[in-house]
Amino acid sequence: MQRIGVFVCWCGSNISATVDVEKVSAVLALEPNVVISQNYQYMCSENGQALIRNSIKEHNLTGVVVCSCSPRMHEATFRRACESAGLNPYMLEVANIREQVSWIHKDIEEATEKAIILGRTAIAKLRLNTPLTAGESPVIKRALVIGGGIAGIQSALDIAEAGYEVDIVEKSPTIGGNMAKLDKTFPTLDCAACILTPKMVDCAQNEKIDILTFSEIESVKGFVGNFKVGIRKKARFVNEKLCTGCGVCTQKCPSKRGLNDFNMNLNTRPAIYIPFAQAIPNVAIIDPEQCLKLKNGKCGLCAMQCPTKAIDYTQQDEIVEREYGAIVVATGYKPISLENFNEYGYSTYKDVVTSLEFERIMNAAGPTSGHLERPSDHKQPKVITFIQCVGSRDTSGCGKPYCSKICCMYTAKHAMLVREKYPDTQVNIFYIDVRTPGKNYDEFYRRAVEQYGVNYIKGMVGKVYKEGDNLVVQGSDLINNEQLLIKSDMVVLAAAIEPDPSVRKIATLLTTSIDTNNFLTEAHAKLKPVESPTAGIFLSGVCQGPKDIPETVSQASACAAKVIGLLAKDKLKCNASTAGADEMLCTGCSLCENVCPYGAITYIDKEFRLGGGRTEVRRVASVNPAVCQGCGACTVTCPSGAMDLKGFSTKQIMAEVDAICKN
Amino acid sequence: MQELNKEHKPLIVAFCCNWCSYAGADLAGSSRLSYPANVKIIRVPCSCRVNPTFILKAFQKGADGVILCGCHPGDCHYTSGNYYARRRMTLLFSMLDYLGIERERTRVEWVSAAEGAKFSKVMNEFAKTICELGENKRLEDLRCKD
Numbered sequence: 001m002q003r004i005g006v007f008v009c010w011c012g013s014n015i016s017a018t019v020d021v022e023k024v025s026a027v028l029a030l031e032p033n034v035v036i037s038q039n040y041q042y043m044c045s046e047n048g049q050a051l052i053r054n055s056i057k058e059h060n061l062t063g064v065v066v067c068s069c070s071p072r073m074h075e076a077t078f079r080r081a082c083e084s085a086g087l088n089p090y091m092l093e094v095a096n097i098r099e100q101v102s103w104i105h106k107d108i109e110e111a112t113e114k115a116i117i118l119g120r121t122a123i124a125k126l127r128l129n130t131p132l133t134a135g136e137s138p139v140i141k142r143a144l145v146i147g148g149g150i151a152g153i154q155s156a157l158d159i160a161e162a163g164y165e166v167d168i169v170e171k172s173p174t175i176g177g178n179m180a181k182l183d184k185t186f187p188t189l190d191c192a193a194c195i196l197t198p199k200m201v202d203c204a205q206n207e208k209i210d211i212l213t214f215s216e217i218e219s220v221k222g223f224v225g226n227f228k229v230g231i232r233k234k235a236r237f238v239n240e241k242l243c244t245g246c247g248v249c250t251q252k253c254p255s256k257r258g259l260n261d262f263n264m265n266l267n268t269r270p271a272i273y274i275p276f277a278q279a280i281p282n283v284a285i286i287d288p289e290q291c292l293k294l295k296n297g298k299c300g301l302c303a304m305q306c307p308t309k310a311i312d313y314t315q316q317d318e319i320v321e322r323e324y325g326a327i328v329v330a331t332g333y334k335p336i337s338l339e340n341f342n343e344y345g346y347s348t349y350k351d352v353v354t355s356l357e358f359e360r361i362m363n364a365a366g367p368t369s370g371h372l373e374r375p376s377d378h379k380q381p382k383v384i385t386f387i388q389c390v391g392s393r394d395t396s397g398c399g400k401p402y403c404s405k406i407c408c409m410y411t412a413k414h415a416m417l418v419r420e421k422y423p424d425t426q427v428n429i430f431y432i433d434v435r436t437p438g439k440n441y442d443e444f445y446r447r448a449v450e451q452y453g454v455n456y457i458k459g460m461v462g463k464v465y466k467e468g469d470n471l472v473v474q475g476s477d478l479i480n481n482e483q484l485l486i487k488s489d490m491v492v493l494a495a496a497i498e499p500d501p502s503v504r505k506i507a508t509l510l511t512t513s514i515d516t517n518n519f520l521t522e523a524h525a526k527l528k529p530v531e532s533p534t535a536g537i538f539l540s541g542v543c544q545g546p547k548d549i550p551e552t553v554s555q556a557s558a559c560a561a562k563v564i565g566l567l568a569k570d571k572l573k574c575n576a577s578t579a580g581a582d583e584m585l586c587t588g589c590s591l592c593e594n595v596c597p598y599g600a601i602t603y604i605d606k607e608f609r610l611g612g613g614r615t616e617v618r619r620v621a622s623v624n625p626a627v628c629q630g631c632g633a634c635t636v637t638c639p640s641g642a643m644d645l646k647g648f649s650t651k652q653i654m655a656e657v658d659a660i661c662k663n
Numbered sequence: 664m665q666e667l668n669k670e671h672k673p674l675i676v677a678f679c680c681n682w683c684s685y686a687g688a689d690l691a692g693s694s695r696l697s698y699p700a701n702v703k704i705i706r707v708p709c710s711c712r713v714n715p716t717f718i719l720k721a722f723q724k725g726a727d728g729v730i731l732c733g734c735h736p737g738d739c740h741y742t743s744g745n746y747y748a749r750r751r752m753t754l755l756f757s758m759l760d761y762l763g764i765e766r767e768r769t770r771v772e773w774v775s776a777a778e779g780a781k782f783s784k785v786m787n788e789f790a791k792t793i794c795e796l797g798e799n800k801r802l803e804d805l806r807c808k809d
Contacts, residue, residue, distance in 0.1 A: 070689045071706070072681075096704075099692025104783075105700050114700045121703070511742045513683075513734070515777065533682065533740065533776075577708065597742040631741035632712030636751065648708055653717055660676055660703045661724030 002033045002127050005061040006119065007052055009043035009068035011098055018102040020112040024067060028119045033127055035059050044074050052078065053085040063091040063126045067119045069098040088131035090576060090647060095122040117660060124659035128652045134576035137626045139225040140325040143563050144169065146217060146506060149177020150549060151541025151556045152330035153199050158560030159328075160208035164567045167210045167322060168203065169231055171502060174213055174279035175200055177332050181262065181356060183363040183370075185549055186413045187444035193278065193365070200280040213281060216502070218319060220327075220509040221599070223629065224536030225572045227324045235315040237286035237294070238272070242310035245274060245282030249302035249311065258290035260367070264357040266375065267367035272302045272311075277365065284310075326563040327510065329520060329532070330540040330556065331503045335495040336391045340398035344390065344493055345464040350376040351471055352464060352491045355410060362417055372422055374490045377469075381489030384418060385473045386411050386429040387461050391496035393432065400496045402517060405546035407494035408435050412448040414492065419452040428455045428486055430475050438548070457484065464491055499543055511597075512537050520544050530559045538562050577630040577647035581621040583608075585642035588619030592634035592643050600627035601634060673727035673793040675702045677786070678717065680710045682740035683775045684732030690779030691786075698786035709733070710771075711744030715755040718769065722759075722802040728768045728793035732782070735773040745773070764801050767792050 008025040010016035021039045029037035036059050040048050043066055052064060064087065066078050071094035079089035095118040105111040143159050145152045148170030156166045168175060179185075180200075182192035203209050212231060219230035253270035260269040262276050271290035274282060284302075292299035293313055303311040335356055338346040346352045351374045353361070364370035374381050388407055391399030408431070415427045434456070436445040448454045461475040473486045499518045507514045512534040513521040520543050523531040530538050540559040541552045566572075581592075583606065593601045604622045607615050621634075621643065632645045644650055679685040685706050691698065707713055710733025718729045731752060733745040752771045760766055770789055774782045 070685075070692070072686060072689055096689075099689040100704055101700075103692040103695055104697045106697075107700075110700045114703070117703060121705075508737065508742075511740065513738045513740075513775070521777070595747060597744070629741060631709040631744045632707070633709070633741070633744050633747050636711060636714045636747070645708070645712065648712055650714060650716075653705065653707065653712075653714075654720055656705050657676065657717055657721050657726075658724060660705070661674060661721060661726050 002062045003035045003060055004033045004063045004065060004123060004126060005052070005055045005059060006034055006037040006065045006067065006123070007043055007048075007055075008037070008039035008119070009048065009066065010039065010041045011069060011102075012041065015068070015098050015102040018105060018108055018111045019097055019115045020108060023112055024097070024115045024119060027116050028065075028067075028123065031120060031123050034123065035061070043068050044077050049077070049081040052081045056082065056085040056087050061087065063093075063129060065093050065095060065119065065122045065126055067095040067097045067115060067122070070094075070096045070100075090132035091126070091129050093122040093126040093129070095119045120662075121656050121659040124655040125652045128649065128655055130646070132576040132646050135574040135625050136571040137225055137574050139567060139569050139572055140227075140323045141165070141567050142167070142322075142324050143326045143328065143567065144227070144229055144322070144324040145328045145330055145540075147177070147330035147332055147541070147543070148175030148211065148213065149330060149332045149541065150179040150196060150199075151332065151552045152177070152328065153203055154553050154556035155328045155330060155540045155560045155563070156209050157199065157202055157206070158557050159563050159567075160206045162560075162564040163208070164564065165208050165210070167212060167324075169215050169217060170211070170213045171216050172214065172275070173236065173283075173285045174275045174281070175203065175211060176278075176280065178356070179549060180276065180278075181264070181359055181363075183359045183366075184413060184417060186409045187438075187440045189413070189416070197278040200278065204280045211281065212320070214285065217506055217509055223598070223627070225325050225566070227327055227536065229322055229324060229327075231320045231322065233318040233320055235317050236283070237288070237291070237311065237313055237315045238284045239310045239312050239315075240281060240283050242308045243283040244308055245284070246307065247274060247284075248305050248307065249284055250274060252301050252305045254299065254301060255290050255292050258287050263360045263367045264354070266357060266360055286311075326536050326538065326566045328538045328540050328559050328563060329503070329506060329510070329543050331500045331506060331543045333497040333542040333546075334500050336400065336498050338390065338493065338495055341390060343463050344387065344461070344491070345466070345471070346493060349464070349466060349471060350374075351489065352493065354493050354495045355407070355414065356495075358414055358492045362414070372418065372425075379489070380422065381425065383426045383428070383486070383488045384490045384492060385486055385488040386415065386427070386492045386494065387473070388429065388431045388494045390493040392494075394496070400498060400517060402546065403435065404496045405435075406497070406548045409438075409441060409444065409548065411494050412436070412445045412454070415454040416448050416452050419454065426455065428457060428473075428488070430457050430459055430461050430473070432458070432460065438550075459484075497542065497546060503543055510534060510537050530555055530562055536566065574626050575628065575630050577645060578625040578628040579623050579630065579632065579634050579643055579645050581623065581638075582642045582644065583620045585640045586620040587640050587642070588621070589639065591637045591639065592621055595633045595637045597631065597633065598627050598629055600624045600629075672701055673790065673798070674725060675699075675728045675730065675786075675790060675793060676721045676726045677702055677704045678707050678710070678713045678729070678731045679704050680733045680740070680744075681706055681708050683734035683738065683773075684782065686776035687732070687774040687778045687782040690776065691782040692779075694779045696779055696783035698783045699790040702786045702790060709739065709741050709744035710748035711741070713748060715751060718755060719802065722764065722768075722799060725799075725803060727796070727799040728770075728789060730770045730772060730785070730789055732772050732774045732785075735775055738775065762801065764799070765796055767796060768799060
């Protein structure tokens with residue numbers, strides 16, 4: 001016979017203003033099995049919890065119902081309170097009378113009635129609760145970081161610093177990500193390579209860090225503390241262990257027509273190449289699309305020239321299986337495709353470039369060795385017009401509805417760099433709003449306007465077209481209310497950024513969620529910004545939302561702190577709400593095994609006594625509680641009703657349905 | 664909406680998965696987006712935990728409408744639970760149709776944790792539909808009546 005205590009929370013006036021809490025506790029006191037029913041101002045406060053703890057002891061309670069805010073908010077708090085009073089923490093049910101009642105209903109009578117029904121429903125369920133014990137599972141003390149940009153690098157370095165092993169899996173042939181392509185960084189204008197490449201070297205030299213480049217995540221199994229990840233190491237046709245990065249092969253390669261994606265396709269590269277001088281690992285890679293040997297078997301020059309015999313034309317993709325306790329997603333971003341923005345002439349005119357292409361043009365290690373020249377005729381432009389918000393804050397459906405956040409600052413940076421190096425160049429910037437919050441950011445923007453004389457024009461650009469050798473930017477100046485036609489030698493588009501497309505597959509593999517713009521969703525927008533809703537998966541950098549470098553680095557370190565906290569534990573509590581089969585009903589049909597997304601169900605042959613000394617061996621389902629995550633798919637699939645889910649049993653849910661429908 | 668409620672207060676049972684739709688309902692609450700008080704939510708870990716018998720039971724016990732809410736396809740916390748739910752409900756709904764229960768009395772909706780507004784909108788629309796359909800007597804369990 002259950003002895004139930006009911007505790008109704010006022011939540012200050014959040015609940016008590018629309019729900020008659022006295023009436024709720026008085027009515028629920030009359031329910032069968034309820035031995036005490038009380039109400040209090042803040043049930044989650046220390047005093048409120050003490051009230052629960054003392055009542056459990058005083059009235060020998062076997063179960064507790066708290067009528068309060070959402071269980072997603074304080075279920076864990078009240079479970080701890082029960083546990084500390086010696087009651088099994090799963091002998092608790094929460095009736096959500098704030099989010100589902102007081103906050104959405106205005107009529108006191110109606111709200112009170114609903115609160116009573118929800119309380120009754122919780123009591124009805126609790127009557128059928130049984131004490132549950134969460135199992136424990138060991139934590140594998142190794143982390144996986146997906147993505148080797150600045151976010152992944154920072155997370156990996158911090159995790160390694162704490163003494164744990166980390167693998168970085170990067171899909172391109174080198175780590176460094178987008179930051180490696182940048183010229184200077186705002187607001188200090190120090191060069192990106194000077195601050196990034198030492199960190200890349202640190203990763204390579206750190207004994208705790210293993211870097212797997214040109215590799216992708218193929219499969220993910222398991223759960224927090226125990227992930228099993230399959231990683232595809234794509235064939236690079238060069239033995240990484242033998243290659244010293246001397247570069248002889250790249251000079252001898254006769255096929256030099258492949259586009260150099262590190263330079264945003266602004267120039268070409270040999271079929272065998274090293275992405276850039278400071279690449280980590282500093283190992284060559286063959287582009288099979290361009291390699292004459294791989295395409296038609298005729299060549300092999302690089303293999304002949306290689307002093308360490310590192311070239312291997314027969315190399316195949318390789319699948320590596322590794323185990324991790326925690327996973328950091330740091331997949332980063334790419335600029336959006338501009339195919340929907342024909343008005344700017346990006347695909348028509350060579351001298352219309354994106355900001356990331358402009359970074360490469362300005363970069364001393366870029367295709368023009370840092371000389372500002374326009375792509376069409378290599379002349380130095382005299383007038384450059386920048387257009388901001390290309391595809392950002394765009395609700396027309398062509399672009400992205402959000403602000404890409406970094407464009408205002410990098411456009412101001414580009415303008416300053418141009419004016420600094422080429423003071424006679426005229427720089428115009430079309431903007432919708434200039435958004436520069438951040439430490440020393442607004443000062444930076446003002447310097448562009450005041451000291452560098454950059455011509456900021458508030459307005460939109462309607463069209464970019466060609467007149468003779470030059471481009472004409474047709475736009476409106478909203479402040480002076482006039483239409484402008486600006487002759488420009490070059491146009492730079494601040495294209496919106498979007499999550500790297502690889503994130504969709506990765507999110508599916510990790511069973512974590514993505515928002516409508518393909519950004520990964522954090523567990524709580526304010527209070528859990530680096531955790532994903534899936535335990536053991538953490539989010540670092542732009543994969544979670546647009547960010548600049550300082551913010552990305554902060555988030556990456558925050559992520560590392562969370563990973564370290566997890567890896568420092570020897571054991572984790574498993575999910576207590578697991579499935580289990582009634583062996584007397586189980587027919588061994590295997591249907592549940594097929595629907596289980598975690599492979600938690602196996603079949604065992606078990607001996608059963610039939611009476612009279614006879615026994616029989618039957619095949620029955622057996623659930624591994626350490627692997628079961630408690631979704632309940634098996635319970636509904638089971639044709640004989642043998643499978644049930646602890647904490648959400650068929651009887652419990654039926655009792656809830658009954659209680660709701662009673663009146 | 665309120666006027667319709669006065670004529671007949673339909674009872675609506677909403678099964679919501681813990682990770683998306685229940686959180687969406689919480690967001691509707693914290694955003695103060697109202698929906699009729701006759702909607703009562705039962706929390707389940709995943710939409711795939713909802714056995715068709717729960718829905719039959721609800722109708723038998725006097726519910727006028729039953730709605731099942733889960734994560735959007737592809738976003739299930741447990742990878743694929745909502746796909747199972749979708750298939751099961753498709754079968755169940757055609758059976759309910761055969762039994763003479765109006766198709767509009769049952770519904771499956773995908774509501775994410777970020778879609779508080781959608782949750783409220785869906786519940787308002789569903790409650791309106793059920794109000795217009797009136798009481799459900801088809802599966803009522805007469806044995807329990809006095």
